[in-house]
Every structure is written in structure tokens, then in C-alpha cells.
Amino acid sequence: MDLLPFDEYVRSLPRKRMSAGTLIRDDSDQVLLVEPSYKDHWDIPGGVCEANEPPWRTARRERAEELGIDRPLGPLLVVDYIPDDGTMPEGLAFIFDGGRITAEETAQLELSDPEILSAQLLPIDDAAKRVKPTLARRLRAALTSAQAGETFVICENGHPVTE
Template sequence: MDLLPFDEYVRSLPRKRMSAGVLIRDDAERVLFVVPSYKEHWDIPGGVCEDGEAPWRTARRECAEEIGIDRSLGPLLVIDYVPSDGRMPEGLAFIFDGGRITADDAARLKLTDPEILSVQLLSLDDAAPRLKPSLGRRIHAALAAVQAGEAPVICEDGHPVTG
């Protein structure tokens, strides 16, 4: 059996994209959603992990950049394997607990990122038509993890994996 030289072996390893988001909610369990300018579906604060950036750092950075909230994150709630959809390669999506916000505080957020048009506090059911279905499932898993105190939830395309 011929072995590849180490550097060639490393170059042959698969690469996965990663993203990290932050679940921020109010006392009524409504979720803070961002309305992006660059895509049709709504999202939670977050984004793509930059090269060499850990997901928890991405989540905090993106939250600060997009909605001006820069605070320590709570626990990891969801790790989701996102399969390739033909356009985007497979990857991993993380959701961290961003804690609570009041409706008044959400209304006073200073949005300085041109990528974000507005924020909305909505129940997941009310927001669902505006979300990619896989993100809706991922947020549902994150909310269930918070309520049950059992995190992180491992998902595949937003579906919790059991067993």
C-alpha cells in the first residue's frame, strides 16, 4: 500500500463550511430574527465562520456586527450537519444561547450593518413562512434544548438525531 506524502494527504482532506448563530428571545419565547438585505429568507444573528475562526467567536462577532449586541454567549444549543444542496457544500451550523431581550430593547437596537434591514421578535410559528425550513427546524431544536435544559442537540438538516 502506497501512502501519500503528509502534505498531499492534508490537501486531500475534505473541507466543510461552518456557520454560527445566536438564539436571542424574550420572556414570551419569541425569537429575535434579522431581515437580511441580501437574501429572501430571514435568519437569526450570525454568519459564516471565517478562516481560522472558532464558531463561538463567529457567533459573538456577527451578533455585535449585525445588531450591536456584544455580550458573552450562553451554552451551545445545537450542532447541525447541513448536507450539500447542490449549490452550497455540506457544512456544520451551530446555535448558541444569546439570552433574553425585551421588546423595548429590541426596538432600540442600532442597526449599522447594511446587510440587515430590520429585526423582528416573533414566535417561531409566525416566522416560519419567512425562514428556510431547515433553519426553522434548527431553531425549534434550539428552543426545545433551552426549555428542557438539555443541550447541545445534535441535528441533521435541522432534524434532531436520536440514538
């Protein structure tokens, strides 16, 4: 078997997209969603990991850019493997604990990012209706993990992996 030269081998390695977001909730466990200007469904504060940017920095950067909240993140809640769906390549999505927020703080958020039209606290069932189904499942897993104070949940396409 002939081995590839190292630089060719490195170029042949698969690439995965990554995204990171935050679960921000109030004392009654309503979750904070943002309404993006560029897509039909709502989302959690977060976004795509840039080149050479680890997911925890992405989550904190995106939360600060989208909401004006810049404070340390809490623990990792979810790692989700998202398979290739024919439109988007396979990837990994991370959700970190973004902390608690009050209704008053939500009303005073600095939404200076033109990508974000609004932000709203919603019960998980209402939030699940506004986001993509995969994110709804991932968001439920993140909320369950945060409520239990357990270690993070591993998911596949939003479904917790039990094996």
C-alpha cells in the same frame, strides 16, 4: 499501499463550511430574527465562520456586528450537519444561546450593518414561516433545548438525531 506525502494528504482532506448564530428570545419565547438585505428569507443573527475562527467567536462577532449586542454567549444549543444540496457544499451549523431581550431593547437595536434591514421578535410558528425550512427545524430544536435547559441537540438537516 503507497502513502501520500503528508502535505498532499493534508490538501486532500475534505473541507466543510461552518456557520454560527444565536437564539435570542424574549420572556415569552418569541425569537429574534433579522431581515438580511442580500437574500429573500429572514435569518437568525449569525453568519459564516471565517478562516481560523471558531464557531463561538463567529456567533458573538456576528451578533455584535448585526445588532450591536456584545456580551458573552450562553451555552451551545444545536449542532446541525447540513448535507450537500447541489448548490452549497456540506457543512455544520451551530446555534448558541444569545440571551434574552425585551421588546424595548429590540426597538433600540443598533442596526448599523448594511446587511441587516430590520430585526423583529416573533412567535416560533411565525418565525418558521420567514426562514428557510432547514433553519426553521434547527431553530425549533434550539428553542426546545433552551426551554428545557438541556445539553445541546445534534441535528441532521435540521432534524434532531435520536439514535
